[in-house]
Amino acid sequence: MAKFIEYISPFVTVDSGVSHRSRGCSGEILMTERALKRLVMIEPQAPGRHIYSRMHLPRLGAVLLATLARDHGWHADVFVEDVAPVDWQTVLRADLVGISTITGTASRAYAMADALRARGIPVIMGGPHVTFCADEALAHCDFVLRGEAEHTFMQFLDAASSGKQVSHVPGLSYHNGEDTTVHNPAPETVVDLDELPAPDFSLIHGWGAAHGLGSEPIIPVQATRGCPFGCTFCSVIGMFGRRLRTRSRDHVIAELEKWRGQGVHAFFYDDNFTANRTAAKRLLRAIDDSPGLIKTWSSQVRTDCASDPDMLSLMHKTHCSHVFIGFESVNPKVLRDTHKQQDVAGMKEAVRRFTRAGVDVHGMFVFGFDGDTPEMMEATLDFAINSGIWSAQFLILTPFPGTPLHDGMLAENRIHMKDYSFYDAHHVVFEPQGISALQLQQAQMRAHDRFYSRKRLARGLFSRDWVRTALFVYARKLNADWQTDNDAYLKTLSAAEAPNLQVTWDMSYLYPDISREIRQAAVALEYPVPGELRHLPIAI
The missing domain is CATH 3.80.30.20 (tm_1862 like domain)
Incomplete structure (x- = not known):
């Protein structure tokens, strides 16, 4: 039998008389009949000011993957923090959250992933930073998709939504049931750019x-x-x-x-x-x-x-x-x-x-x-x-x-x-x-x-x-x-009197809003419905 990651709400719920309070666990479970079909993609905002602070442009990765997912039958929402704030109520309704990050946004991306996993939402990350730091990222998320992902993300979504194993997806990194890390080989072929659709910017909340x-x-x-x-x-x-x-x-x-x-x-x-x-x-x-x-x-x-x-x-x-x-x-x-x-x-x-x-x-x-x-x-x-x-x-x-x-x-x-x-x-x-x-x-x-x-x-x-x-x-x-x-x-x-500065800087004060806002969204949604066990299984 395939092994599954089973995502369970952090609230106490009951299934067959067994109480659970966990952000996630591994084990052999039966698939639910409900398919995973609601995707949210997030592009975190970089902290601080920079030369392009005024240019609220999205990177193309998240919106392009959302466009492909939409064309594959998923309901897709995209949040680009440089464009508009994240609506966490929408995110909490998702079956899967994808977070795209560069190095400058990685700290905020990890804070988001931690808070969402604590609420029972499976998180997959991609982008340049986690491509090269997959082991680091897996301390915060469930999956990392390395490199360009237009083909491999669709393979992942197709497998996840149909209850099939995702362990075959090229470029995927994850922890298996034995708490060891698996890094699948990169795809053998590269993406043909003419096969990709034009990104649908209307999927981005607040887009203008x-x-x-x-x-x-x-x-x-x-x-x-x-x-x-x-x-x-x-x-x-x-x-x-x-x-x-x-x-x-x-x-x-x-x-x-x-x-x-x-x-x-x-x-x-x-x-x-x-x-x-x-x-x-x-x-x-x-x-x-x-x-x-x-x-x-x-x-x-x-x-x-x-x-x-x-x-x-x-x-x-x-x-x-x-x-x-x-x-x-x-x-x-x-x-x-x-x-x-x-x-x-x-x-x-x-x-x-x-x-x-x-x-x-x-x-x-x-x-x-x-x-x-x-x-x-x-x-x-x-x-x-x-x-x-x-x-x-x-x-x-x-x-x-x-x-x-x-x-x-x-x-x-x-x-x-x-x-x-x-x-x-x-x-x-x-x-x-x-x-x-x-x-x-x-x-x-x-x-x-x-x-x-x-x-x-x-x-x-x-x-x-x-x-x-x-x-x-x-x-x-x-x-x-x-x-x-x-x-x-x-x-x-x-x-620093010496020519070389050695310092560990604490920027955590930038991130408390994430956990607080997600907590408020959960309360507003009465999430999850009392007595309902939220199964979001992904087979590995």
């Missing part, structure tokens, strides 16, 4: 297209997955592979057709939109041939695409408003060690060519690489100010799980802060080389202050560039508010 500093509603779209490059601080290859996969032109256009005439800004979530230039040009030509399809668009690219005149022409014709480029540093050693495959001369020329084509550049820079000195970080800031880029963000190197950077620092015992709430590229969580944690943090704050200085803000006012002026005002306020919010953290850094 986000707006940037302009007036256009922003719609997230994905045209490619994977990355042929190998930056040491990036987990894309570990999550999606090195081979670049591209959606067909017609498949992307069909998705964009849903927004025709609505004046939307399409933000392509691709890690490198022009990695396959042939496919990118084919798509842009189709957009150019379809007036009214979208109003403007943007995406991440590398500097090398600026050397292609045809690409720049198509970007201009299709109203690419801006591109996001990871310049990272002007330190040649950093560029070489991180496998960026670019140099400072090429970076300067790329900005010049994009600007001439009418495409604004948002530059992304990272401080804290080995070999970075205060002088080198200042030189990187000078490049950002003098290069002509339209906007910039200055981030602190962060050793995210799943990256070669993380593995190296872990082996060297240089990761000193374990609370994932700080893994937002705005806090120092590791031991820098050659400089103190305080120096690194100050360099990052000073970079934002100088780039978005009052003097440069005044230039925007005098030139009547109202959008850029609004951006500078927003960035200056964001930086000031961040420093206020992090006053205790900054004082801790300042108090």
Whole structure:
């Protein structure tokens, strides 16, 4: 007989004269006749402020999986905390809760999973963080689905809803009945992107297209997955592979057709939109041939695409408003060690060519690489100010799980802060080389202050560039508010006399709302109905 995880309400209930009070147990049980058909997906919110705090955009994983589940006959709800608060009464009615998390949201995701399991709700987690930290995540949830999950999640749902074993699902991690951990091998094949439906954003509670500093509603779209490059601080290859996969032109256009005439800004979530230039040009030509399809668009690219005149022409014709480029540093050693495959001369020329084509550049820079000195970080800031880029963000190197950077620092015992709430590229969580944690943090704050200085803000006012002026005002306020919010953290850094900070930071105060809100929702629902045993068996 198959072994099942039996989820029992934490309330005292009676079944065949036996009382239970447990968050979950393993054993051989009979299937109930009721199928599991109600799914809730949750995308937790990252704590604290960051450069995109104003952009309430969902990641695509949770809503895409919910769309697939809906198409497979499940009732699906999606909560993206950046869009709207979670309705815990809806969540408590679910047969299964999926939580998608990146490293910066992992602490909150784990708090959610703990509280839900205590209420008898089975939880499955996915996303980049738990893909690389499955054993850690299984202390909080019942299942982890590693890697991209569009195929494997459907296999899991089909098995769970029909009472079949889930132990065959590729990429699944779980505890079996003997309290040992099982990590199923990854799928042998990758997802064909053209087989996936367009994500149905209407499944997201409170959904309304986000707006940037302009007036256009922003719609997230994905045209490619994977990355042929190998930056040491990036987990894309570990999550999606090195081979670049591209959606067909017609498949992307069909998705964009849903927004025709609505004046939307399409933000392509691709890690490198022009990695396959042939496919990118084919798509842009189709957009150019379809007036009214979208109003403007943007995406991440590398500097090398600026050397292609045809690409720049198509970007201009299709109203690419801006591109996001990871310049990272002007330190040649950093560029070489991180496998960026670019140099400072090429970076300067790329900005010049994009600007001439009418495409604004948002530059992304990272401080804290080995070999970075205060002088080198200042030189990187000078490049950002003098290069002509339209906007910039200055981030602190962060050793995210799943990256070669993380593995190296872990082996060297240089990761000193374990609370994932700080893994937002705005806090120092590791031991820098050659400089103190305080120096690194100050360099990052000073970079934002100088780039978005009052003097440069005044230039925007005098030139009547109202959008850029609004951006500078927003960035200056964001930086000031961040420093206020992090006053205790900054004082801790300042108090550290040694160059290396070793501290365990307690961010638990961010999370008491979860248990309280779930408890209130349970009371409001009178959950569960007295005398009813809530069986939610999943066979392993």
